[in-house]
Amino acid sequence: MTSTVFIDGEAGTTGLQIRERLEGRGDLKVVSVDPAKRKDPDARAELLNGVDAVILCLPDAASKEAVGMITSNSVRVIDASTAYRTASGWTYGFPEMAPDQRAAIAGSKRVSNPGCYPTGFIALTRPLVEEGVIPADWPITVNAVSGYSGGGKGLIEEFEGPAPEGTSDAFRTYGLTLQHKHVPEMQLYGGFDHPPLFAPSVGRYAQGMIVEVPIQLWALPSKPKPEDLRDALASAYRREAFVEVASDEETKALQKARAGAGGFNAQLDPEALNGTNKMKLYVFGNPETGQARLVALLDNLGKGASGAAVQNLNLMLGLPEASGL
CATH class of the missing domain: 3.30.360.10 (Dihydrodipicolinate Reductase; domain 2)
Structure with missing residues (x-):
């Protein structure tokens, strides 16, 4: 089964590197907003709620706005900003940090990528x-x-x-x-x-x-x-x-x-x-x-950003942890 992923902020430094790491994978499909609807909030909200996983590569305020637009209970979210790194309800996305951290990431729907x-x-x-x-x-x-x-x-x-x-x-x-x-x-x-x-x-x-x-x-x-x-x-x-x-x-x-x-x-x-x-x-x-x-x-931009995001994505979607890495 192919999982769908939306990178919100894919034109930024981290977003570009994440997309590059995901390209060519048969187990994932990266979707993007139609260029003609890039400024349409409804089109963006549709993607944020219609995929299996969202990776937010946005400034803190924009990340919070995007999270507020997600109403689906099934979408898994990885946030690469600092907005949620110490927030309650979010799992810290450093799999090697503790013996139980991988399991916590795999079972979470809200993961904050480390700095x-x-x-x-x-x-x-x-x-x-x-x-x-x-x-x-x-x-x-x-x-x-x-x-x-x-x-x-x-x-x-x-x-x-x-x-x-x-x-x-x-x-x-x-x-x-x-x-x-x-x-x-x-x-x-x-x-x-x-x-x-x-x-x-x-x-x-x-x-x-x-x-x-x-x-x-x-x-x-x-x-x-x-x-x-x-x-x-x-x-x-x-x-x-x-x-x-x-x-x-x-x-x-x-x-x-x-x-x-x-x-x-x-x-x-x-x-x-x-x-x-x-x-x-x-x-x-x-x-x-x-x-x-x-x-x-x-x-x-690797273990400190895009690589960590892909590693967390793999864990959250039940895919081999090293895929794309």
């Missing part, structure tokens, strides 16, 4: 909080850099456009009000009592990201070693196809990798997993100083 930064942060920290390695009340910090595609069409045009409208910035930090919209889901699903201190940034490249959590091991109550953190993460994701924890051997090889006289580590590239639904986790540690850097590498 790209939170995907990396939660993957790195939640298992450590659950194992008691990091206390829930710990003052946690997360630093991250993403490609400019994460900012949507406006930021893409700014970085790719000509002067004077465009920008020549090589790197830009933001979220300086410490009120970034991703923080609530980081705190909730990371298992923390207090909001993480989140320092996001954007670089002059299109997509891919690195999310990093620095840890002062010596200050933690249990005084863990770097290998304790790595073992906890490896245990949490040992059966996962899309989340991998770098081995001790690979990590040490990266730490020893040198590029020129400056001694820069050369092989941790934020674009390395672009075009995939994969995420790779690293624990770089120094036992002598009692410090560690937890690092997540992923595609902000």
Whole structure:
């Protein structure tokens, strides 16, 4: 049986990538609004209520409007905005987050796709909080850099456009009000009592990201070693196809990798997993100083957006989880 899917906002960055991942699949049919009726709310409402699944790739307010138009009890909805990520009645769409999360997603009719930064942060920290390695009340910090595609069409045009409208910035930090919209889901699903201190940034490249959590091991109550953190993460994701924890051997090889006289580590590239639904986790540690850097590498438009949406769609429709990925 072929399931029907409507991508509301299919012309946006995430919507385009979702459609590309769904093209050519025999188990799904992607339907669109007739171009002649694109501005007809009745035509849109008909599609929102007449398909098996809807994926919303819209700004928060528009997503809420679309959800309000859905009156059918059978339509399954995946929302890619931040509108419902911590909302009651919605399931958080990170299948690898907990042992029962896949079943929760599969049985839900309302799933909120995770943010790209939170995907990396939660993957790195939640298992450590659950194992008691990091206390829930710990003052946690997360630093991250993403490609400019994460900012949507406006930021893409700014970085790719000509002067004077465009920008020549090589790197830009933001979220300086410490009120970034991703923080609530980081705190909730990371298992923390207090909001993480989140320092996001954007670089002059299109997509891919690195999310990093620095840890002062010596200050933690249990005084863990770097290998304790790595073992906890490896245990949490040992059966996962899309989340991998770098081995001790690979990590040490990266730490020893040198590029020129400056001694820069050369092989941790934020674009390395672009075009995939994969995420790779690293624990770089120094036992002598009692410090560690937890690092997540992923595609902000893959596992951080479109790939996650397709993975959730597969689970909700009872299809093989890795289809299209």
